[in-house]
Amino acid sequence: MLGLPDAAHAEYGADPETALITPAACVIPDDAAGARLTGKQRVRLTPGSLSARVYESTEIAAEFHCRNELNRRYQVLFERSDLRVVGVGDEGEARIVELAGGRFFIATLFLPQMAVLEDEPIPLIDAFVGAALNASRAKT
Amino acid sequence: MAPAARIVGVKPVQIGIIGDYDPEYAMHRATNAALEAAGRGLDAGVDYEWVTTDSIAPPDDPRRLTRFDGLWAAPGGPYRSLDGALTSIRFARERDIPFVGT
Numbered sequence: 001m002l003g004l005p006d007a008a009h010a011e012y013g014a015d016p017e018t019a020l021i022t023p024a025a026c027v028i029p030d031d032a033a034g035a036r037l038t039g040k041q042r043v044r045l046t047p048g049s050l051s052a053r054v055y056e057s058t059e060i061a062a063e064f065h066c067r068n069e070l071n072r073r074y075q076v077l078f079e080r081s082d083l084r085v086v087g088v089g090d091e092g093e094a095r096i097v098e099l100a101g102g103r104f105f106i107a108t109l110f111l112p113q114m115a116v117l118e119d120e121p122i123p124l125i126d127a128f129v130g131a132a133l134n135a136s137r138a139k140t
Numbered sequence: 141m142a143p144a145a146r147i148v149g150v151k152p153v154q155i156g157i158i159g160d161y162d163p164e165y166a167m168h169r170a171t172n173a174a175l176e177a178a179g180r181g182l183d184a185g186v187d188y189e190w191v192t193t194d195s196i197a198p199p200d201d202p203r204r205l206t207r208f209d210g211l212w213a214a215p216g217g218p219y220r221s222l223d224g225a226l227t228s229i230r231f232a233r234e235r236d237i238p239f240v241g242t
Contacts, residue, residue: 104210105233107241111167111215113174121181122174124240129178129186131238132210133153139209 040064041110043095049086051096051106054127060087062095062110070094070109104131152185156205158228159214161190167215171242175212190214193224200224202231213241 040061045052052058070085070093087096087108099105104127112124155175161168172188179186189208196202205211211232219225232239 099233103236104238104240106239107213111170111242113170113242114167116170116174116177117166122177124242125174126178126181128210128212128238128240129153129155129175129184130182132155132208133182133184135238136151136153136209 041089041095043087043089043110045096046084046086049084050098050102050104051086051124054106055123062087062108062112063114064089064095064110070097104128150185152187153179153210154208155186155188155210155212156208156228157188157190157212157214158193158196158225159190159216160192160194160220161214162216165216171212171214191228193219193221193228195224196228197221197224198227202227205231205237206235208237210238210240213239215242 041064043060043062045055045058045060047058082100083097084100085094085096086098087094089095095109097107106124106128108124112122115122157171157175159168159171163169175186175188191205196205205228211228213225213229229239229241231237
C-alpha cells in the first residue's frame with residue numbers, strides 16, 4: 001500500500017527504529033482490565049476530509065489509549081498513497097488516517113468507542129453504522 | 141439490548157468485528173456498546189459478531205466476510221494473528237466494505 005518492503009509492527013518483534021508502527025512516545029494511561037482512562041488529546045482534522053465531515057468539526061478531543069503509533073519517519077509515505085493522514089495530535093503525530101476517494105475507510109489511533117462509557121455520542125461509529133446500513137440496502 | 145423500535149421486515153445491519161474478544165477488556169465491551177448505541181441512534185437493528193483473527197488468516201478464506209455490511213478492526217493487540225487482521229483490512233478495502241479501525 002505504501003511501497004514499504006517490510007512494513008512491520010514493533011509489538012510483533014520488529015526493530016522499533018524502522019518498524020511502521022512503533023511504541024507511542026506519549027505517556028499512556030494504565031490499560032489493565034478496565035482501568036479508568038485519564039485525559040484526552042486534542043486531534044486536529046483536515047478540513048474537507050471524511051473524518052472532519054463525520055465529526056462536523058476540525059478539532060476533537062480523543063481518548064488516546066494505545067501503546068503504539070505510526071513511525072513518523074514514514075508519515076510522509078502516506079502523502080504518496082491514497083491513504084491520508086487527516087487527524088494529527090499537537091506534535092503532528094498521526095491520529096486518524098482515511099482512504100481518499102469517498103469510501104468509508106477510517107482508522108484511528110485512539111479509541112472513540114470509550115466515549116460510550118460516558119454516554120457521549122460517538123460520531124465516527126454512528127457514521128460507520130450508517131455507511132454499513134447504506135451498503136446493506138444497496139445489496140438488496 | 142435490542143433497539144426499542146425496528147422497522148418490521150428490515151434486516152438488521154451486519155457488522156463484523158475483527159479481533160480476539162476478551163470480556164475483561166473495557167475497550168472490547170465498549171466496542172459492543174458503541175454499536176448498540178449507534179443502532180439506537182439510527183433506529184436500526186445492528187447485529188454484530190466478533191471474528192477471531194486466527195480464523196481468517198491464510199489458508200482460511202476471507203470471503204466469508206462478505207456477509208458483513210461493515211467491518212470494524214478492534215483494538216487490543218497483539219492480535220492472535222496479525223496476518224488475519226491484515227487480510228480482513230485488505231478485504232474491506234478491496235471489496236469497498238465500510239471499514240473502521242480503532
